[in-house]
Amino acid sequence: MAGIGDSWSASSSPRRRTCVVIGGRGFVGRWLVLELLKLGKWIVRVADSDESPQLDPSAEWDAFLSQAISSGLASYHHLDVRDKSSVLRVIKGSQAVFYTDVTDLFGQDVYDSYMIIVQGVKNVINACRECKVKRLIYNSSADVVFDGSRDINGGNESLPYPWKYADMLSDLRAQAEALVLFANDIDGLLTCALRPSNIFGPGDTQLVPTVVKLAQSGWMKFIIGGGENKCDFTYIENVAHAHICAEEALCSRIVSVAGKAFFITNNEPVKFWEFTSLLLEGLGYQRPSIKLPVSMVYYFCLLLEGIYESLGITKNSYMLSARHSVQIASRNRTFDSSAARKQVEYLPIVSLEDGIARTIASFSHYSRDSFYGGQGDFPEHSKADWMLGGGKVADILLWRDEKETFTYFLVSEVLFYWFFISGRSFISSTAYLLLMMTMALFGYGHLTSYLFDKTASFSCFDIQKSVVEKLLGSIISLWNRGVHIMRSLAHGEDWNIFFETAVAMYFLKLIVSYYLTFAVGAALVGSFTCFFIYEQYELEIDALEKVLISGMKTLKGWLGSFLPLSTMLHHGKQDLWHEDSSKCQKIVCNDH
Template sequence: MHSALVIGGVGFLGSHVVERLVDDGNYAVTGSIVDATSILNAVEELKPLVVLHTASPVHGLPAYIYYEVNETGTRNVINACRAAGVKKLIYTSSTGVVWTGAEFNGVTEDHVPFPSKGYDAYHHTKGLGERLILSAEGRDGMQTVILRPCGMTGERDKQLIWRLAEVYAKKQHNVQIGDNTNLVDYAYVGNVAHAHILACTKLISEPDLVSGQTFFITNGEPRPQWDFARLVWKGLGDDGKGRIIQIPRLVGLIMAVFAEAFCRITGSSTQFTAFSVRFLTGTQWYNINKARNILGYTPDVPLEEGIQRTVKWWKQTGLAQHELQKMRKEM
């Protein structure tokens, strides 16, 4: 029996990783990874064979939080592993650490250079975390694996499904920016969790095969950007008969620039930014053959089925949680 410590085990992806580990070994969930003492105590007490670092803040927070968690927190995890003699560490990054707005048509891990600066604080600091993991590789016998999942959805998703459900509730789902010819990747969270278990198993049984390696993890089903959203809205009740209002990409960029300028003047905020327009209209899908061939990764749950599972969870549980959170913010 192998022991595994999942850092971020109560989070979206982390909770699915924990579920996958239950039948194979022990797991534990720790607190703030910003607190170096807390991390060290947890690792020293549990002495896991492998640590899976899945913790990360949600999108839309102040930049300093990402630096504290993704950079400082990752450094704390590495130091705790070294101090406790834990040699195996898996780090959850993101496909977005290498995307800077270029057209990515099935790129591989070795095909795209690592940018000096990511396109936002979340992905920039995820990249800083990757650099720390890579610098730890081989030191004192440390063996590491980096997984880069794309955007995920699934049960307990408190970001993507929440945003799409709000758009649908506000009856804004018939507005489309761009011509919807750009292919993008999404993944069902259970498949990404499965990739973590495969990486864990390989790092234990065949460390020379995977140590120091980075893997893109997606569902392997790139599709037009707005098709994904419309599958979600279909599950929420959209009949697909409404007229689509298409805003050209250039017009969308100009509108976003004015929206951001207005927010700077008034001190308000907006999610309609130039970056969001570039993201919605850019091609961004990744080749996962390396994960297939080395980890033995197969996305068992098709994306459309994953969306159906997400929407079912949303109707049964997620919506109520969302409304409760809104009420607490308003109090």
């Protein structure tokens, strides 16, 4: 971005042509406008769905655009591609049209997404024909040939469109691309489409922010599959450069370019998880290290989507489903861009390494230091962390350190097998364990004195006085709580405690009598998974909890209808007394 203003001021041409960049305030459109203005050959009409350009003076490209607008070399136009008259008004008098993403599809349903992407392209094509525009370049995506069911290794333009897509956005873009290519050479309009693969760079609103948010929430610790799958990534400045090359090619090499689509990449295929790791490391996050089977993650996402649907949580049409995200992260998706090199004369102007470095620098506000410094959009401590006390137990159960947590989990599984599944009685298992510990300690002490000529130190077995006092305090607190409950039961007036205690004792009887081994195993696995899952899906689980609590209150009211009237009146008086007490406390607090 350095030297933008100098490059623009140095370039001057007496005859400038007029072009329109539809979606000029989007990720691709913004960079394309910048590159067009730097050439000094164009008067650029920036068209987007926002009422105003919303320029940020602190952003270098916005300052550059503001300068261009002031000098008459650029102009901004509000555009609704669903309105043909609006499209005609913006396009009229231009020689070339670049069509990029016109709006953010967040919150749009299937119908609106179709109208914006497919119907919008139809309106643009018709407007170009009516206004005698010579060239139309459409920014498509390499995903239009990917259905998620197979790898793509060095795919070229001969790949057909899939019969079925895993996500709605790719389906709609494929329809729009086909319309653009079919419109070629009708009423003098020349068209072509570019298919960039995995665009990234400064100003990215999808790839990099998604990866960072997953890292902040703890999900980027995992690698889906073996981690060897390769993908092509394309730096944003190369994508903008490819659009300019395509327009120039339509002017001179009509037969070989017009009506065709071209894959655009950095020509540097890289392992998907290596690229992700480089981004995360550059921003201070941990590299993904835990490998999970693709099938396991796929069916987990399938279960998760079912839970979402049962809770009434629906995804927008543009969003990739969880299963499709798994396919993207685990499949090979590399493309051959030699056709673009030969026909369009496109070559990357920024290498992948430099592109990653520039991207990391531009997203410094997403770094780990900013996130944990409280400058991010997320709370420093999650609710799950608070419930676990925010100490060592929380760090273990929330997988803060994977190796440490896995060690504790493995030891717990061994002890579970030793005491519950081995077939021995609890006393026999304890005796065997103590015998093995005795032999191990004796052997350790003997070997250290024999090999190193010194006695082993066992200070690690010492327990600090404060730890013992804290443990005894917890035991005393539990004892006092139990005594309080027994006193309430002895009075025979608190039906709430009676029902809670009776149900708890009944389930405890069932567990101890029949399902003790299963219950301990489930509790062991659940403790290492439930809190971690709750931390990731806190809002959804809390919503389900509210539904369950509401149902329990209804059941409690139904059971209460069978109680004697005197008991109900007694509880009514207690509730009124508690309510009056609360009101009095509020009045006293307000007076103070």
